[in-house]
Amino acid sequence: MSKIHLMWPELDKEMIDAAIQAWQNEKMVMGESVLKFEEEFAKYIGVKHAISTSSGTMALFLALMGSKLSKNSNILTTPFTFIATSNAIIHAGMNPVFADINLNNYLLDPKKSEDYLKENNTEGMMPVHLYGHPIDMDKFMELKEKYNLVLVEDCAQAHGAEWKGKKVGSIGDFGAFSFYSAKNMTVGGDGGMVTTNDDEAAEKIRSLRDCGRKDKYTHIYVGYTARLNTANAAIGRVQLKRLDAWNERRREIANMYRNLLADVEEIALPPEDTHGKSVYHLFVIRTKKGERDKLKQYLNENNIEIGIHYPLSNNMQPVYQELFGFKGGEFPNSEEAAKNVLSIPMHPGLKNDEVKYVAEKIREYYSR
Ligand SMILES: Cc1ncc(COP(=O)(O)O)c(C=O)c1O
The missing domain is CATH 3.40.640.10 (Type I PLP-dependent aspartate aminotransferase-like (Major domain))
Structure with missing residues (x-):
């Protein structure tokens, strides 16, 4: 691939x-x-x-x-x-x-x-x-x-x-x-x-x-x-003329990921729509403590590009620590998310086979 x-x-x-x-x-x-x-x-x-x-x-x-x-x-x-x-x-x-x-x-x-x-x-x-x-x-x-x-x-x-x-x-x-x-x-x-x-x-x-x-x-x-x-x-x-079709494709890909990853207990999937309609700018999963970077490395080794949005919550950014005196620990949920979230490939040009391959590699990582 x-x-x-x-x-x-x-x-x-x-x-x-x-x-x-x-x-x-x-x-x-x-x-x-x-x-x-x-x-x-x-x-x-x-x-x-x-x-x-x-x-x-x-x-x-x-x-x-x-x-x-x-x-x-x-x-x-x-x-x-x-x-x-x-x-x-x-x-x-x-x-x-x-x-x-x-x-x-x-x-x-x-x-x-x-x-x-x-x-x-x-x-x-x-x-x-x-x-x-x-x-x-x-x-x-x-x-x-x-x-x-x-x-x-x-x-x-x-x-x-x-x-x-x-x-x-x-x-x-x-x-x-x-x-x-x-x-x-x-x-x-x-x-x-x-x-x-x-x-x-x-x-x-x-x-x-x-x-x-x-x-x-x-x-x-x-x-x-x-x-x-x-x-x-x-x-x-x-671009604006294409936006709705792109967003629809993003939602389709999100549904595929959801179905393919539903039973991987070790990860949390993104929230499902309730009263709104997400456009899945990113598809972000959350791992258990200490797993994120290992999973990232495994996916990278398998030719899958991965992002982290964001590795530091803003109270942990050096510039804000200096400006506002944050020391860490102020926003535990944000800090926990920053340690454990992982963005997997998401864009309208992704092929179904590629989506399946990404899901398969995540499953493979947890079944080794
Ligand atoms: C949530 C959020 N706010 C603001 C911005 C700033 O946008 P820009 O990079 O176009 O200045 C971005 C993106 O970069 C963003 O993701």
């Missing part, structure tokens, strides 16, 4: 042609394709506004900057996510504060969030739809109302995921998406998108990402150069 990749971005001829057309016929920056991509993305998510940005981190950051939150606001988020989630809060001059995850689904725990909110002044929340699994938005919307919070959904890993029929990114005050090359859809490089129904915030974010412009030489904010390039938007438009 030739190498089985963990993830693999799709880039077909239609996408490459669209980028070339955009370079040849449009402004390289803020061309027609950018506006069309934003319109189409807003329609897809089911919101009034989608504002493209240069990355997912910038999308999170600009959502906070466009909101009514002021500097030094406390924003509750999860320590078990890519560090960009909480970095965006710091860049916005605000303070990330954390509650632990639920070990069954690796997502910010609503009960632990409420325990924190009861005791501490908090102005905003940034839950993450990690691995493509929609978080329980009923519970987080309840917390938003009860504690009067701005809610930014980190949808970087969840393009097209749904909670009770609604797309993530359309439920809270803001959604923020990443189009980094490994995501469920990409723009052929870095990119991001903010989604919102808030007209005033949308206008501010549009200006902020474009040097704080009102028009070409009038600036109303200290803005940023955080735009999505036109050729990337042109690729994004074609």
Whole structure:
């Protein structure tokens, strides 16, 4: 079996042609394709506004900057996510504060969030739809109302995921998406998108990402150069057309893994959908203590690429230990997940035979 990749971005001829057309016929920056991509993305998510940005981190950051939150606001988020989630809060001059995850689904725990909110002044929340699994938005919307919070959904890993029929990114005050090359859809490089129904915030974010412009030489904010390039938007438009079919294939692969691994007692499989629809950005299993790295090595030796998302929860990252004085032990579920999770190959281009081979090698490891 030739190498089985963990993830693999799709880039077909239609996408490459669209980028070339955009370079040849449009402004390289803020061309027609950018506006069309934003319109189409807003329609897809089911919101009034989608504002493209240069990355997912910038999308999170600009959502906070466009909101009514002021500097030094406390924003509750999860320590078990890519560090960009909480970095965006710091860049916005605000303070990330954390509650632990639920070990069954690796997502910010609503009960632990409420325990924190009861005791501490908090102005905003940034839950993450990690691995493509929609978080329980009923519970987080309840917390938003009860504690009067701005809610930014980190949808970087969840393009097209749904909670009770609604797309993530359309439920809270803001959604923020990443189009980094490994995501469920990409723009052929870095990119991001903010989604919102808030007209005033949308206008501010549009200006902020474009040097704080009102028009070409009038600036109303200290803005940023955080735009999505036109050729990337042109690729994004074609990717968006393919997204639903790709996500369907991801769900099919997830079901195959579930069936093939159901009786392997030594591992925990990802949570099943209840009221939502996961888009399986990653298929993450959890091993018993001390087994993860051995299983990883075995799969690597058998030509299977493996990922770990993430080997450190953010309270264990050197930069946050220095900044916030974390010592470890603050978020036991996140720390345990970081030690035992393993991402196995998941992308729409995987063949059924490859899925079966991966499952077979996992079974083989445990039956030796
Ligand atoms: C959960 C999460 N949040 C934020 C980001 C940041 O996105 P970007 O890399 O596009 O800045 C990523 C991905 O990289 C992510 O996975």
